[in-house]
Amino acid sequence: MTEKKTIKSNDICEIKCIHHDIVSVVQNKLPAPGTLDRLSDFFKLFGDSTRVSILWALSESEMCVCDLCALLRMKQPAVSHQLKNLKQSRIVKNRRDGKVIYYSLDDDHIRKLLESGIDHIKGN
Amino acid sequence: MTEKKTIKSNDICEIKCIHHDIVSVVQNKLPAPGTLDRLSDFFKLFGDSTRVSILWALSESEMCVCDLCALLRMKQPAVSHQLKNLKQSRIVKNRRDGKVIYYSLDDDHIRKLLESGIDHIKGN
DNA sequence: ACAATATATGAATATATGTGCATATAAAAA
DNA sequence: TTTTTATATGCACATATATTCATATATTGT
Numbered sequence: 134m135t136e137k138k139t140i141k142s143n144d145i146c147e148i149k150c151i152h153h154d155i156v157s158v159v160q161n162k163l164p165a166p167g168t169l170d171r172l173s174d175f176f177k178l179f180g181d182s183t184r185v186s187i188l189w190a191l192s193e194s195e196m197c198v199c200d201l202c203a204l205l206r207m208k209q210p211a212v213s214h215q216l217k218n219l220k221q222s223r224i225v226k227n228r229r230d231g232k233v234i235y236y237s238l239d240d241d242h243i244r245k246l247l248e249s250g251i252d253h254i255k256g257n
Numbered sequence: 258m259t260e261k262k263t264i265k266s267n268d269i270c271e272i273k274c275i276h277h278d279i280v281s282v283v284q285n286k287l288p289a290p291g292t293l294d295r296l297s298d299f300f301k302l303f304g305d306s307t308r309v310s311i312l313w314a315l316s317e318s319e320m321c322v323c324d325l326c327a328l329l330r331m332k333q334p335a336v337s338h339q340l341k342n343l344k345q346s347r348i349v350k351n352r353r354d355g356k357v358i359y360y361s362l363d364d365d366h367i368r369k370l371l372e373s374g375i376d377h378i379k380g381n
Numbered sequence: 382a383c384a385a386t387a388t389a390t391g392a393a394t395a396t397a398t399g400t401g402c403a404t405a406t407a408a409a410a411a
Numbered sequence: 412t413t414t415t416t417a418t419a420t421g422c423a424c425a426t427a428t429a430t431t432c433a434t435a436t437a438t439t440g441t
Contacts, residue, residue: 150323159317169310171378177304182297193283199274232387232438254295356408356417
C-alpha cells in the first residue's frame with residue numbers, strides 16, 4: 134500500500150498518512166456548495182435549550198407567545214426572538230387571532246426529528 | 258412619560274393572556290429535569306459546519322484524522338477537538354491501527370438523522 | 382380619538398464556543 | 412534508546428449568539 138503521495142499546492146494538513154483513494158472518492162460525493170452550511174444552520178436551531186423547549190412545547194399543543202413565556206418561565210422578548218429564528222427557517226408557523234398570535238410546528242417532520250433526538254439520549 | 262405599571266412580585270410574564278388550561282396540560286407532560294438540556298446538547302453537535310461536515314464524511318466512509326483534515330482542508334487540532342466532542346456524545350467511535358486512528362459513525366441512527374436534516378433543507 | 386394589550390425589534394452586553402498555537406502523548410521504526 | 416509520525420490537549424483569543432432593556436408596532440376596546 135503506497136498511498137504516500139505528496140499533497141498539492143496549498144496544503145492544509147502537512148501530515149503524510151492521507152489515504153488518497155478514500156479521500157478522493159468521498160470528495161467526489163461532496164454535496165453542492167453551501168449545503169452543509171445550511172444543514173448545520175438547520176440543526177443549530179435545535180441546539181439551544183430555549184428553542185428546543187419551545188419546540189417540545191409546540192409538539193404538544195399550539196400556544197401563544199404568552200403561554201410559552203409562562204410555561205418556560207422566560208421573558209417575552211427572549212421567546213419572541215427565538216420564535217422569529219424558528220419561523221424564518223420554517224420550523225414553526227403562526228396565525229393571528231386578534232391581538233394573540235398562536236405558534237405551532239410547521240410540519241410533522243419536525244416532530245419526528247425531536248423524537249429521534251429523544252430516542253438517542255434515552256439510549257444513554 | 259406616563260407612569261409605568263409595576264411588575265407583580267416575581268412574575269416572569271406579566272402579560273395576562275395566558276391560556277392556563279393549555280399551559281397546565283403541557284406542563285404536566287414536562288420531560289424529566291435535564292432531558293431538554295441533554296437534547297439540545299445533542300443537537301448542538303450537528304449545529305456546526307465543521308462537525309456536520311465530519312459526520313457527512315464519515316457517513317460515506319471510515320476515515321483517519323488526517324484524511325478528514327485533507328478532505329475538509331482544516332488544521333489537525335481543529336479536527337481532533339471536534340472529534341473529541343463527537344466521541345464523548347457517542348456520535349462517532351474510533352479504532353486504533355498502529356499510529357493511525359480511524360473514526361466512523363457510532364451507529365446507523367446518526368446517519369438517519371443526517372438524512373432527515375438534508376431532506377428538510379432540500380424542501381426549501 | 383385614545384388607552385390597553387400582545388407581540389416584535391434594535392442595541393448592548395455577557396456568555397459560549399470554535400480555532401490556532403504550542404506542546405504532550407502514543408506507537409512504530411531506526 | 413532515540414527519532415519520527417499521528418493524534419490529543421491546554422490555553423488564549425476571537426467570533427457568535429442568547430438574553431435583557433427599552434421601545435416600536437399592531438389590534439381591540441372605550
